[in-house]
Amino acid sequence: MHDPLGETVERLDVIGNISRDVTHYPDHRGGSRLGGAAVLLAVAVVSAGGRAAPVCVLGDDLAHLPLSPEFEGIDWSASVQGDGASTTFDLRYDLVGDLVAVHSDYGVADGLTSHALRHIDQHPRGTYHVCCRRPLDAELVLRQLVQHRCAFSVDFFLPSAEEMIQVAARWLPMATTLFVNAAEYRLLEQVVDTSTLREVIVTDGPRAAVVRRFGQQTAHAVPPPHPAREVAGAGDTLAGTFLTLRAQGATTALALAEATAAASRHIAAPPLPIPAPRRA
Template sequence: MTSLGVIGNISHDTAEHPDRRHHLLGGAALYISLAAARAGATAAPIAVIGDDLAYTLRTTQLAGLDHTGVAVVEQPSCRFHLRYDQHGTLIDVDATYGAAQRLTAHALQQSHRYDHVHVCCRRPLDPAPVLAALAERRQPFSVDFITTSATDMITAAAPYLPAAKFVFTDAREFTALTAAVPAEHLRTVTATDGPRPATLYRHGRPVTRTPIAQVDAVEVTGAGDTFTGTFLAAVLNGTPEAAALTEAAQAATARLATPGIALHPQPP
């Protein structure tokens, strides 16, 4: 079975909505790896956490993951405060990176161990040296972004994106992506757009779309990452991309209807 390493954050998240606030175990490396494992992949987050979150690696919710790519250091874990509007759109992120500031060096040491590497191009990671190493080794890789830092991260990653097997975006990120890299130079790109159909592009041409089912959202944090992890697991296990797109959309919708992995609030 193809092994998947996911470079990114594992964090203590505060998800603030107009009418509620949730404290969650989060981070893109966690959400993508969990979704991929549930979809049948051998998935390993590649992350650096503090000893304050070390106990979470032993929880039943994370039992299906390979934890060997997670480093635990004597430093506070990364913390994100995510603010959403009434439509569930992310409008602002405050971050205290803590242990995750060591992620770039850690990723460079670990990424060679996996058949496919997914790189979450989100701060504090410096994506350029990581992507350069993957491209130089001709190691299959994929990338994603987050809207609040997408323009800067796309600029940093742009020289290596034509080598990416998959690029995952939302509608705003897709616009920034294709402004930085000619769409025809990109092998496969997925673009989600809230409740509207998700689209898969190949060298700039739309080749398939899948509808998004509407549900009452309990928690939107991690839904896009669930899409990414599910799609990757499906295609790495041989599922055609059109079917993988549908599976990913269904998994993301199901994620919206669940509360996530709760943490007790802690002082910053």
């Protein structure tokens, strides 16, 4: 892919989980879906015209994903297959879309850290996004990226954000962009001097998302209203879209506006189904 100036845009290698998710809402919305930040963010990158490779461990039950036509635009060369079941998440939300409880079974994702470290060593000039979520050892991965002087961005997941922000704190000023929601930003402020952070995207559900550069707000965008069908993955969609548009040369304000619009469309759309294995 090329940007408007004719320069090649780097592939974004997304370090994270791919999972089987079950979501629940008080009004009986929800159900089974394909989840995990690595695939949701990669889908958003490809939808915005970019290149993405999930750096992930697929369980036996999802080993067929790279052969599924629904995901043929994704570069699966950075994925490996583990021996066992994929990660599963049971996610419970309230009516406004806030996560209130999560049960996790990490399965083969227990091998994600070692796989990610090997991949970084093999691709030290890559551009990375790190989904700082259990069971990833975020400190080891971020240290490796900094030692190789890789460009990298970061996001968090609220149930583990306090722990992950603390272990990642010393490396965050080296990140190009951080993605957090309003609650995670408050946790971030307690641990890191936000004036040292190059760029932080702060989302707040249906309220305005803002960009802060070295602590100062530089852009904001209000998501267009869409009835929420499924909120899981909205942050991943926003992050993937924003990073891709910025890599293509879009201004921060335009990238944020387009990213919030993409996230709004995501929550109104049907969730990603888990593709059935192809028959021989």
